[in-house]
Amino acid sequence: MTKHFRIAAGLAVAPFALAAASHLSAAPPTDTMMNEQVGSYDWVRPQADYIRREVMIPMRDGKKLFTVIVMRKGTKDGPILLSRTPYNAGGMTSRNRSQKIEEILPIMDADFVNDGYIRVYQDVRGLDGSEGDYVMNRPLRGPLNKTKVDHATDAYDTIDWLVKNVKESNGKVGITGSSYLGFTSLMALIDPHPALKAAVPQSPMVDGWMGDDWFHNGAFRMFGFDYDLVQTVKKGGGAVPKGTGDEYQAYLEAGSAMDYAKAYGLLDLPVVRKVLEHPSYDAWWQGQAVDKLLGARKLTVPTMLVVGQWDQEDSYGAPAVYQALKANGTPSEMVSLAIGPWRHSQVNYEARELGPLKWEGDTGAQFRQRYMKPFFDCHLKTDAPKCDTPPVVTYATGENRWEVSQSWPAGSYTPLYLAANYGLSWSKPAAGSDSYVSDPAKPVPLLPRPVHMQGEEWKTWLVHDQRFVDGRTDVLSYSTGVLDRPVHIKGAPKVELHASTSGQDSDYVVKLIDVYPQENSANPALAGYQLGIGIEIFRGRYVHGFDKPQPLEPGKGYKFQWSLPNVDHVFLPGHKIMVQVQSSLFPLYDRNPQSWVSSIMEARPSDYVKATETVTYGGDAASAVWLPVAGD
Structure with missing residues (x-):
């Protein structure tokens, strides 16, 4: 029986071996000294359960922005959910190089792409795969931006291209994202494209002086230098090279913000010089405040503003925009507010706990499934369900439950x-x-x-x-x-x-x-x-x-x-x-x-x-x- 098995096995393998040999013989001949690098490899294999396209979308000034479009195979009449990012759209859509759509996209996307949504990520102008010049939080065109383009126009041109060229879509677009992506989501609401039907800006960067990334009520946040170096340097960027010791001691020994910037060569960064030159809330800061820009306009896109109760980076922006919009008479059906028990951007991850605090289940998933996705569904789906978005939804920490309020503050x-x-x-x-x-x-x-x-x-x-x-x-x-x-x-x-x-x-x-x-x-x-x-x-x-x-x-x-x-x-x-x-x-x-001292940024040791x-x-x-x- 043993001999018979070996013969049978040999006969079974022979056709495969012949086929493999035939395939190899069809390939170009190899030489041991030839260049063994090949031009590219498509890691999305035929067995993938999704379609992933990389495109360059033209803007009105001729520059093209790198954009990745992802959808489950067989998607038809799908709403488009867009995010515009400075954090590498290619990387955000190839998380594990898997052949399963839930594995290549961020965790928060699963509920959407599994329900027919088309997910789109785009590199903002001047970063990663996109053409053009990068400007940190590029201001709206006007006194602080003499060009004809900004994040509002880039969002408009992107949406215009998507609804005309993504044939699997129903022509309706939503926009979302956290932090910088929250900022670009808000900017898309200024002179928005008619196809933009809903927005969920999360922990958006709104006013960098009043209470978001660079200052809080006039006090300068020193760690912002690290972000500046990461964001604006093509080669050699990263955290400021101060070592891995006690940062308390490192900043104390450096002295003022200006002394610190000089010691580590940060004055070569235009964004650092700008911040150091504007220590007070002058016209430069005020002209960039997105809450003021939106408060001066009529909101035409239904918007849900989201923030974490313990957001260590951008706790100010979302509530400030909410208050500015309510002050100009925006009704609850057009703007709502959500506050969860989260750190910065934790809404998009598993959120069962924060430090020593434990919640009743995954509050991030709860929010996305109970409130965020139904909000997008009712505005973006072809046969949309009725909208039932609460005016304000918050998580009562201490008693650990979701609550709905009619206005905010609610006390x-x-x-x-x-x-x-x-x-x-x-x-x-x-x-x-x-x-x-x-x-x-x-x-x-x-x-x-x-x-x-x-x-x-x-x-x-x-x-x-x-x-x-x-x-x-x-x-x-x-x-x-x-x-x-x-x-x-x-x-x-x-x-x-x-x-x-x-x-x-x-x-x-x-x-x-x-x-x-x-x-x-x-x-x-x-x-x-x-x-x-x-x-x-x-x-x-x-x-x-x-x-x-x-x-x-x-x-x-x-x-x-x-x-x-x-x-x-x-x-x-x-x-x-x-x-x-x-x-x-x-x-x-x-x-x-x-x-x-006239500028604390430039204080001397004796001051x-x-x-x-x-x-x-x-x-x-x-x-x-x-x-x-x-x-x-």
Whole structure:
């Protein structure tokens, strides 16, 4: 039997061997010294369950933009979902070089392409496969952009080409994306193409000075230099080459933002020079603010604005656009707002947790399936279902549930006053004050040292336990007693801080914190945890207006007002509410020298001085955090 098997096996293999030999003989003859590189290899094989096309789409100025079109085989009458990206459209559509469509696209795309959508990614002008010049957050054509093209015109021309040339489509287009892609999604709403029927901008870059990537209320975000180097250098870019040590120490030793830029050769980057030249909220910044651009127009494309409650990069933009549009009378059926329990862009990934916090299931998938896709379906599908988009949808952290509201903020503003003995009071207390010394040589860190602002540490820093600074002599911590009832807030808490300084300038950082019970057997990792619910900074020189920097008069009391990020959170019974006040958050924000210099970007070592900061409470100078308390 053994001999018979071997003969049978040999007979079975022979035809295949002959066929293989025939195929090889048909190929060009090889020589051991010939060039063995070939021109290309099509990694999308015939067995793939999708079609993937790469095209160059012409713009009105003659430049062509690299675009990738992906759809499941057999797609007909499909809506187009477009994203315009600076992060390599080719790479975003070849994630695993698989023959399965769900594997080559980002996670968030699966629900769409499995339901007949045509997914399109495009490199923005001047990057990766696209022609033209790259300009960071290219402004709208006009005073800041003398050319005839911008992200609005490029989106228009792209959509025009797609609906005329993608025969599998139904001629309806939606646009989406997060961060920079959220910015390009918003720009597409300015003079939009008639085929653009819906938009979901996520964590969009809207105003780089007021509260998104480069500044927050006038304080400069030093880590932006790394992004500038990655985005605008063709060869040799990447993170600033300061090594892998403690970033707190590296930034402290470098000095001012200008000194840091000089030390690492960053002044060769036009975008760095632009930012350093515009430290205040001047016409250059104001002219780029997308919320102002959209607020001055009638919105004609239904739009759902999305942001994460703990977005460490772009917490400002989406709510700012929402408020600007509501202020100009835009109805709820045209603009809605969604806030999830996420870090930056986490809506597009698995989102079961954030740092130590655990949610009820995958909140990213829940949002996409319950709200985002139905929104696109009702506006883009040929036989569209009826639209039932909630005006506002948020996730109530603390009690961990999705909620629908009719407007935002959805709570009534109620003051929680700073009080004597480092307390917090719902009624105005007797007048008093507390002081601390702020030393620029020893700024308060944003994370326990050594500080590394990359990876998970950066993604989750906003939910890091704040006990690591509670008790520092340059941090004031005020607390309620143990709550006997829940306190539910829905909106952006507002800071009213009455303070004076012995210097001529100062930063103020306020943190709204949920203090967990000291004993927590259900989740020991959160026992006594001080969870940041909102953390934000204000640069004192702008107390009279963000375009009017002025020195502070030593010893004079000022009322500083700003907002914390938008939240939906429940402080549970048994917890406490805490408010921390400090004057630095380093190295995320550059140090305020606390003496007067016309531009903090160019402060010299001798400009950095200690200052005594005095916070007042009660009476006519009652410091408080105004909480948007919901009437549950």
